[in-house]
Amino acid sequence: MTIGWHTVMEFAPSLIGCVIAGGNHSFELIRRSKECVVSVPTAAPIDKVVGIGNCSGAEVDKLLWLPSSRQFYQTKRVNFR
Numbered sequence: 001m002t003i004g005w006h007t008v009m010e011f012a013p014s015l016i017g018c019v020i021a022g023g024n025h026s027f028e029l030i031r032r033s034k035e036c037v038v039s040v041p042t043a044a045p046i047d048k049v050v051g052i053g054n055c056s057g058a059e060v061d062k063l064l065w066l067p068s069s070r071q072f073y074q075t076k077r078v079n080f081r
Contacts, residue, residue, distance in 0.1 A: 005018065005019050006018040018038075025056050025057045029057075
């Protein structure tokens with residue numbers, strides 16, 4: 001899911017807020033797993049980012065859009081309240 005609205009809530013430590021509509025496929029997935037990933041891509045894959053954001057994961061396997069050789073980065077786990 002590409003988030004359509006987000007805001008910076010705190011700078012140190014970094015904290016962002018976003019809205020995910022209850023009717024959105026991602027809403028139920030996040031609610032059940034209590035996890036999500038926030039990814040900030042470069043401008044290079046803009047066509048893929050827009051394409052992924054404009055379709056529903058309920059209808060399309062969005063993982064098929066990803067390149068076969070992925071780079072993984074160290075991340076910080078954040079708990080939802």
